[in-house]
Amino acid sequence: MTVNPLITLQNVTKTFGQVTVIQDVTVSVYPGQVQVLLGENGAGKSTLIKMVAGVYQPDGGQILVDGTVTTLPTTRAAEEHGIATIHQELNLVATMSVAENVMLGRMPTKLGMVDRKELRRQARAALALIGLEIDVDTPVGELGIARQQLVEIAKALSINARVLILDEPTAALTRHETQALFAVMADLRRRGVGMLFISHHLDEIAEVGDTVTVIRDGHFIAEVPASTPEDELVKLMVGRSIEDQFPRRADETPALTEVLTVENLTSAGHFDDISFTVRAGEVLGIAGLVGAGRTELIRAIAGADRYDTGSVAVRGTPLPKGDIQAAIRAGIGHVPEDRKGQGLVLDASVNDNLGYATLASSAKLGLADFTGQRRRAEAVAAKLRIRMHTIDQPIRSLSGGNQQKAVFGRWIIAASTVLLLDEPTRGVDVGAKVEIYELMNSITAAGGAIVMVSSELPEILGMSDRILVMRDGRLAGELSAADATQDTVMTLAARDVAAQR
Amino acid sequence: MSTTTLAPTRRSFDYKTFLANNGALVGLVVLCIALVIATPDFLTGQNLLNIGIQVSTVAVLAFGMTFVIVAGGIDLSVGAVAALSAMASGWFFVSAGMPGWVALLGGLAVGLLAGIVNGAANAYGKLPSFIATLAMLSVARGLTLVISDGRPIKTAAEVSFLGGNIGPVPMPIVILVLAALVASFILNRTVLGRSMYAVGGNAEAARLSGLPVKRIIVTVFALAGVFAALAGLLLAGRLDSAQPQAAAGYELDAIAAVVIGGASLSGGLGKISGTFIGALVLVVIRNGLNLLNVSSFWQQVVIGLVIALAVGADVLRRKTRNS
Known part of the structure; x- marks a missing residue:
């Protein structure tokens, strides 16, 4: 390559205490190219990014900017070199307008007061760079997540960013929104911006990337072209080949016992007249676009939200509305969509997090059953292969996949037989994904029933025995595993494409 | 996400971690050593008993506050509720003519009731705990003045007993130890206590x-x-009377003790032992500054700096831990 890299991390090493997180890794970002950083959760991707962004200093090796050895002691220093990061958690002030967010920290002033006219003009110019047409007076909180992301990219570009770090920007986007983001990325590439891109969606790599740097356990493994076949990438990333990404083993002769019965369930503004049943040993997938009412439906069944009319029954026993405890007693376990916000108490230990659902039921005279809890937690952590130092470490320090396994583990300890899964593998790496799928198999093999909401079509198609498609809060159709393809599901999910946002 | 191990770490005594996790205790020890050197009056039996008595009120209030802060809330009303409970107890005894022990239990019941109102306003009324308890602070203090008409009321012998001595040991110290044991038991061993951490850490x-x-x-x-009512009765017992302005501002001492003890105001973290040390730090500083003849005006300045220092160290500690 004759073009010089914009930035190079050369043989960098980073240790925390006695733990080496990154060892001797080299990665470069070239102008007009998308460098993909690939690795499982905990492989050290975040640490690498934070070194580029000026959050961490490497303990060994060096950082070259335009070929010159540079230190980036602060994020401000990185910004001055034209390096901008779009984090997973967006750094926008929800209550302020788009214009104010874009110009935050550099508001144009006139006589010491904010010059609103100039503010709007500069913000519009920044948005025009990426072809985003929105009212700059809209509060950012009113925009969807995809547009918020674009606002942040516009903000980065308006401070002349030459290197854009995109940390899992597509994790919360629909397919449609992802395409829009990729179009922007393609445009930036033409204009010579170098990008460092992280994603757990392997299919996106060939689509948007140029070169892939694979790291595993903090070590550099390989640099390969983005056109490398997916299973090859997985092998590099995990260190072994994964035979089957979706190892669904359905029962040959499905049982006839109905475990979960939902009848005419309606919640005004969320979902309307939903009826279905799930039998023992079955995985029912629920597909649909974001906003189709899938999460609201799952939450209503779990007792987390109330609903207007209809009924939910487990093994013939009706459940009271909006009563989580009754649902849990009936055998329901709910793995919510937002692991950190709704699933886990991040500062609490793995042990505590595994035990919340059984805290009261295992207690005697109001005293928590510590020995029993620890025994159960250790057994389930071993069974689910939750990777950790000790069961007493805060769950915050585990990788996404292991955190998710802990949410599952909570319901296994509670002996739940009806699992309601909402995006069960979001932000989970390939290795842990397969482990979660195997877990679903073992639950259904033991006579349990699973309802799975997912925005990842391959997962829906690969793991469901039957698929319901929701659109605008209604059931748009039902497909058997045999009949379902990406096309048939998507046609049902978005029949009226023009009506989408 | 970035903290998975590559190499197993050596297990040895890590003094840095110990200092980082026990900052308040280390501070207390340093403080005590400094005072022993600075003045011969510090390390005397009488002074230590004084410290014990002074710490009892603050610590008992702060134990109750620990529950609230661990569960992610704040209670600004504890000082006022302490005063109201003591005053109500005095009123039950003097004006309503109830037996002393009934008046004592009645005082505790008033505290319980005020707490339930706070909790219900927060949980069911959806008022932020800051607002709900700020309202209770005003209401409780107002009721105290209404009941007493601004004058102290004599307490029952049973209440005064709480401020007395058993042999050489002051009763407040006995109550303090019992309260610490009960609070620690609730927080560590019961389903309720464990649930507090979960609710404070992530209510959803x-x-x-x-x-x-x-x-x-x-x-x-x-x-x-x-716990606030108990603290109020301790205070009244020492003076043999319930004072209308008793425990004014004590809620801030209680919050300071909890925070110096390492709890997080965002909830989910905190220990009774930490709170106890936090209360001791506050009281020992006041006591020491008194012995050294530092004016009470300057004492406030010092206390403020100590709170800022303790919480600053705590923020720093959390930052390094999460990186």
Whole structure:
């Protein structure tokens, strides 16, 4: 390559205490190219990014900017070199307008007061760079997540960013929104911006990337072209080949016992007249676009939200509305969509997090059953292969996949037989994904029933025995595993494409 | 996400971690050593008993506050509720003519009731705990003045007993130890205590796991109310009378003790032992500055700096831990 890299991390090493997180890794970002950083959760991707962004200093090796050895002691220093990061958690002030967010920290002033006219003009110019047409007076909180992301990219570009770090920007986007983001990325590439891109969606790599740097356990493994076949990438990333990404083993002769019965369930503004049943040993997938009412439906069944009319029954026993405890007693376990916000108490230990659902039921005279809890937690952590130092470490320090396994583990300890899964593998790496799928198999093999909401079509198609498609809060159709393809599901999910946002 | 190990770490005594996790205790020890050197009056039996008596009120209030802060709330009303409970107890005894022990229990019941109202306003009324308890602060202090008409009321012998001595040991110290044991037991061993950490750490996750979050919140404030009432009775017992302006501003001492003890105001973290040390730090500083003849005006300045220092160290500690 004759073009010089914009930035190079050369043989960098980073240790925390006695733990080496990154060892001797080299990665470069070239102008007009998308460098993909690939690795499982905990492989050290975040640490690498934070070194580029000026959050961490490497303990060994060096950082070259335009070929010159540079230190980036602060994020401000990185910004001055034209390096901008779009984090997973967006750094926008929800209550302020788009214009104010874009110009935050550099508001144009006139006589010491904010010059609103100039503010709007500069913000519009920044948005025009990426072809985003929105009212700059809209509060950012009113925009969807995809547009918020674009606002942040516009903000980065308006401070002349030459290197854009995109940390899992597509994790919360629909397919449609992802395409829009990729179009922007393609445009930036033409204009010579170098990008460092992280994603757990392997299919996106060939689509948007140029070169892939694979790291595993903090070590550099390989640099390969983005056109490398997916299973090859997985092998590099995990260190072994994964035979089957979706190892669904359905029962040959499905049982006839109905475990979960939902009848005419309606919640005004969320979902309307939903009826279905799930039998023992079955995985029912629920597909649909974001906003189709899938999460609201799952939450209503779990007792987390109330609903207007209809009924939910487990093994013939009706459940009271909006009563989580009754649902849990009936055998329901709910793995919510937002692991950190709704699933886990991040500062609490793995042990505590595994035990919340059984805290009261295992207690005697109001005293928590510590020995029993620890025994159960250790057994389930071993069974689910939750990777950790000790069961007493805060769950915050585990990788996404292991955190998710802990949410599952909570319901296994509670002996739940009806699992309601909402995006069960979001932000989970390939290795842990397969482990979660195997877990679903073992639950259904033991006579349990699973309802799975997912925005990842391959997962829906690969793991469901039957698929319901929701659109605008209604059931748009039902497909058997045999009949379902990406096309048939998507046609049902978005029949009226023009009506989408 | 970035903290998975590559190499197993050596297990040895890590003094840095110990210091970082026990900052308040280390501070207390340093403080005591400094005072022993600075003045011969510090390390005397009488002075230590004085410290014990002074710390009892603050610590008992702060134990209740620990529950609330661990569960993610704040209780600004504890000082006022302490005063109201003591005053109510005095009124039950003097004006209503109840037996002394009934008046004592009645005082505790008033604290319980105030706490339940706080908790219900927060959990069911959706008022932020800051606002709910700020309102209670005003109401409770106002009722105290109404009942007493601004004058002290004599307490029952049973209440005065709480301020007396058993042999050489002052009763407040005995109560303090018992209260610490009970509070620690509740927080560490009971389902309620463990639930407090979950609710304070992430209320939604706790709710979705089937914990009765609203009931837990009400119980937490109710406990804080009872501990406040106990502190109020201790104070009244020492003076043989319930004072209308008793314990004014004590809620801030209680919050400071909890925070110096390492609890997080965002909830989910905190220990009774830490709170106890925090209360001791506050009282020992005041006591030491008194012995050194530092004016009470300057004492306030010092206390403020100590709070800022303790919380600053705590923020720093959290930052390094999460990186």
